[in-house]
Amino acid sequence: MIETAKQQERAILVGVELQETENFDMSMEELASLAKTAGAEVVASYTQKRERYDSKSFVGSGKLEEIKAMVDTDEITTVIVNNRLTPRQNTNLEAAFGVKVIDRMQLILDIFAMRARSHEGKLQVHLAQLKYMLPRLSGQGIMLSRQAGGIGSRGPGESQLELNRRSIRNQIADIERQLKIVEKNRETIREKRVDSTTFKIGLIGYTNAGKSTIMNLMTDDKQYEANELFATLDATTKKIYLKDQFQVTLTDTVGFIQDLPTELVAAFKSTLEESRNVDLLLHVIDASDPNHEEHENVVLDILKELDMTDIPRLAIYNKMDVANNLVATVFPNVRLSARDKGSREALRKLLIDEIQQNFEHFSIKVNQDQAYKLYQLSQLALLDSYSFETEVEEITGYISPKNKWKLEEFYD
Known part of the structure; x- marks a missing residue:
């Protein structure tokens, strides 16, 4: 064949x-x-x-x-x-x-149907398609008139149109039921993540700004990336080490777009909400796009709709290697090209500086016989260097206010 x-x-x-x-x-x-x-x-x-x-x-x-x-x-x-x-x-x-x-x-x-990979993503796309299709069934010709015609089919009966409508309503109800189960499971996972002591970073931005490239840059992973709109639909969370044992989670989400249909905003709200409980938002912007300022406004408007404007935010002007005469309008910001050598280390240092500004500085005295406890502390705090050349060492660093109670075990 x-x-x-x-x-x-x-x-x-x-x-x-x-x-x-x-x-x-x-x-x-x-x-x-x-x-x-x-x-x-x-x-x-x-x-x-x-x-x-x-x-x-x-x-x-x-x-x-x-x-x-x-x-x-x-x-x-x-x-x-x-x-x-x-x-x-x-x-x-x-x-x-x-x-x-x-x-x-x-x-x-x-x-969206092409790009959805997860079970939830496929359900959400299917739901949006069915809701779009339902009011558009009428007026589609003889195919949707009487289902059979001829002897035995006269009388009121039920038209093929009504059968199709009923079938779609049943499918919508079934998918919404499945999504409630998925959402409940995801909420349980999210609650554990919110309750965890790990610092959480969310990647947001207009579609095709380079979020997945930034994700791959920081994680050495191979998230799908391409010069296409909506290359990523399903939220992906990875763990990365920023300094010593200090670990953060990085979440990549669906890209924003102007005039995103309301059905899809509702369907993918759960995906976007993966970034609602983060400690820091990285707003990735395509610096080479002449319309980047309008794109920035679209993202900021959606953040307002999701009540996420109070989360600390850092703008990354990406693709600077092909940008011309950039005028930055979002602050604070950093300019880089994710594909350039050295960008990973520059971004890592930048994130450490940004996290330190959101953490509280501390100073504690640690006896040599308590040094083993510093490993666990270094998972929660950004510690300055120390050597234990003396029996008692002064340890300084930065820690999140919610984790500050962890320092109590070092106090006399």
Whole structure:
């Protein structure tokens, strides 16, 4: 049997800019990146300025004909609209173009479905897809009329449409039940993590800013990283040693994006909440992206929605090797390229300095016969160097206020 390669979809992008639309050009550029991430070849992009979206066809009749001509002459297989379409608009556009029409929401859902790896991530994506699909079942032609037709099927009966709706509602209920079980287990794990004495760091940032690269840099692990949007969806937590035995956890999470559909914000809230109980947030920013300032604002807005603005935050301007004339707008910050030699050590020192600022300085006197206790203390505190050249050594360092009680065993 000869396998044929799957033909790449040829796509046209369509966007309508209203008077109140913000960052329209950035949004269209992002749509192109999303389409490429999903595996499409972007052939052309059509935009239009209007006072309001056309209720029937989203774009005006003239633009509709212009796009249709391109679809007919250039073997276009997919039209991607940079807004959320109503079921009616979607149906009318597909009828007009004769090819598949999807909106930004469907495109993001498709990428999330490709990227989800964990059981919970797959459940969350499936739930969001079903909730998106449910109101869009109506108006899909004869397939959804009577389920059989002919003798024995007359009378009220139940239409295929209602059967499909009931099936989707049942699937939604079943997935929500499964997610409650998963969430309960995750909450138990998170509570143990919150109660632990380990310092916790969370990586956040706009999608494709380089969070997974930073994660790999610090952990020597091979988390999936690529120059793609939403390369990481499932939260990943690793342990790293920053200094001697002082250990921290580092959590990588899903990237943020502007106009993230509400269904997905809700579905992935649990993933984003992995960073709610951390002691320090590392806000990774793509310094080479000309729209990085808008990206920063998107991240900060989502942090406000999640009530996470009170967590200490350090900005990392990444990809400085390809950045031009960066004007930093988030402070405090550090500038680096995660792929450059020496970045790991520079970031490690920076994290130690930042943690020291959030810890309290201490000084204790330790007898030589108590030196064995310092190993355990060094797991919780950043200790300065010591030598025990005398019977009693003065030990200095920095420790978290919540762990300060651990020093009591050294006091007379």
